[in-house]
Amino acid sequence: MSNGSKWLFTDLKQELEREPLHIQGIFPEWLSGTLFRNGPAKFMESHLFDGLAMIHKFAIDHGCVTYSNRFLRTPAYDRAMTNGQTLSGFASPSSSGAKGYNANVSVTRIDHHFAALTESPDIVAFDPCSLGTIGVLPYEDDLPAHYTTAHPHYDFRRKSLFNFTVQFGRTCSYHVYGMPDGTRRRKLIGTVETTAPAYMHSFAMTENYIVLVEFPLIFNPLELMQGEKSIADSMHWMPERGTRFLVVGKNSGKLERVFESDSCFSFHLINAYEKQGDIFIDACAMKKISMGSINPGHLSESAYNPSNQPAMLRFRLSPGKTVAAVERLSEETMEFPGIHYRWSNAAEYRYAYGTSTNRNRPESIENQLVKVDTHFGTAKTWFQEGHYPGEPVFVATPHASSEDDGVILSVVLDGDGGSSYLLALDAVTFEELGRAVVPHHIPYGFHGLYTNELFNEEEGG
Template identity: 45%
Template sequence: MSITPPAPGFDIGFRDLNREIAVADLPVEGSLPDWLSGSLLRNGPALFETGTRSVRHWFDGQAMVHRFTFDEGRVGYANRFLDTPSHRAMTESGRIAFREFATDPCRSLFARFFTRFTGFTGKATPNANVNITRFGDRYVALTEAPLPVEFDRDTLETAGVVGYEDGLSGQVTTAHPHQDPGTGDLVNYLLHFSRTSEYRVYRQQSAATSRELIGRHRAARPSYMHSFGITRRYVVLAEFPLVVNPLDMALGGRPFIENYRWEPERGTRFTVMDLRDGQVRGVYEAPACFAFHHINAFDDGDDVVLDICAYQNASVIDALYLDRVRAARSVPLPRPTRYRIGLDGGGRVGVEPLSEEALELPRIAYDRYNGAPYQYVYGAGARGRRPDDFLNQLVKLDVTTGATLTWSEEDHYPGEPVFVAAPDAPEGAEDGAEDEGVVLSVVLDAARQSSFLLVLDARTFTERARATVPQAIPFGFHGLFARHH
């Protein structure tokens, strides 16, 4: 007779959080740096069930925004759902009314015919549950449909979808726009589905709602790309061999991601586009891999260096369906990997592992080192990971030496680590001050079924403080730190 071991408890991170609260003063253990003043804004899914129905995938939960405020050693907390048609349909009507990443509300073939090439969403749902960025002084939540949703930083109240004032079209984008390292403009791309689909790379001045086309690149079978790379000179599109026939997207009758097929024989193709004039410098081939997240990229002479959290294949997407991840089935792990693209070297691409430590949800000292040579990346990893466990530690990796520091506690599951630089940290990379600051991460304590905000010293990777939240926060994705001026 076999005895089933108890569940590890992290499944609460994939359960509904229905309570919206505002707490002015959380209990804090330890001490915060005097200079830490501002708001950590986080985004992620927090509603998966309605009535007897459930969305199918972690990526499909309804968006909730969380805010941690720091002021004179105190920490406040608030959370609020984005007020969107998809959220209202679930809470008011008990319906899943909009297509998501891996969930389809079973529209008819007739309806699909009249909404072909509308991307995820026959009816576009602004369930912007992936990331947060700024359009000037405006804060917007993002997903992979080009429908940013504005919200108030202080109240978290939803203001509505931000309309673009331009003629650019496309059905899919990324929730990871970059800042142009030279100008500060936002840079992103749209994928326009057609008989021959097209990536349309654009720039957007920081406070504007109009976009300017940089360049185009055609693809008969476009790739699923969650993010991309940028240097001071180039945009790099990493076209992994998870590809789609646009006709299948229109007529296949399947949710968005289930139209894509893994074709490893295609390899990975790096399309390098000039940021100035949109000319494609070249398309460079490497062995097949998959990734959600780029770490950083930079120019090195005639080479482009691209660091990615690389998986062997795209099976991680299937592993994150709710029925599987809640049952504590194994989730594949990525390794930080460096790709060196020789622009003038006959198309060669060198591949080098940066560490054997797993690393996902990567963050760097972005304001100073985006698109430039750098030393440190912070991410979520896995300590002594059992096949039935989840991301359970934080990792600091020195990409120049492979050395790592980690933070972990038993039955604790940290989210994306956000680096916040000390305001008086020197500017130059040569002064050794790249890691002068703190790292912030929302951690789920599975045993207590509650969460807390962890504050680590970025240099030593030791704990400085934690602020306990009176509820368990579901696992989220991305966010930003906004300083208070």
């Protein structure tokens, strides 16, 4: 790994407000909206998932871009800034059970609120104008939840958000729910009981099904409930269990089918859809995972491992069978995948975008962007040596006429310069349109949300 990548795991202290950014190249005139991005900005030693959450905001308006950033002011932030201590987190056990609400993974909209999410069931609302922290946004129900995902899916036909919670106990349960627009009341769809709950960072959704993919990274509920071990230390890699696909009907709420496959692990599923009775699930899958190794120190020092990179795999679940068929979609690797969500989510699709590792200049941290044609397996890449792109976000042109008619936005670290920039690519050609340069570095981040709205920069929250 190059020396410049150290900036990915270097704390960011500076907070800016409405900072005009210098533009190199162009941002299309039609592109008008806001990109929010979430990720750690003060790194705690234990785990990358425990770094203190910061929201970054890029406001794009008629070719101009302004930038703001602000820590989420949560109990975790207050405790860390006051005395350097951490509350209960992903890799930080707490015998008192005190929570930090450190929602540093993703951003979504719930009941007209902008909210930061992590895998804790609690979500933290923030003001989209000032980025001020509003606080924990309570649900209007009593659905049992010890754990969840930071990657809910939205069903445009049903106008509802879908997700699931995990309830730990003597017998554990996955509770699948829907949450209609305009409410914070989670409606239970169905429950699947298990004695060995799996860690699932995301899940799959098709038109008629929710599919929970149980990779063999298994929680020990007793260790969790005793509180002596952290969440990460309570997970155990058990490859002999293989991978299971739990197919839950959206209408029936029942576990309708179960499929098996070889052992693997995936943080992020790309997309899923139904076709002629089959269910197809695409995933960024690697051979194995060690949650304890995902800490800033290890990531910044680890060497590239060619045998355990996230491959684009397609799992086919066919009626009358119990074993999933598997094929590889591209020779390129992929992480932090994205699609034209409004056009393609839960439907057959052609294009996927993600971060990747350049095969000629491999590093242990993804160092290029990739666009894969899933129909033909071909790929286009964007690469600049010593630069490290984050999650690509697709933004469609007004009245888009094709699936890839739009731009790709990605926050990129310039490792040599020690600063970052917002990159805009033509989604069709994958060629650079422009970049908006931030006056400081932006650390390693996770996920973002783009909205076509521009928000008044009035202090609130």
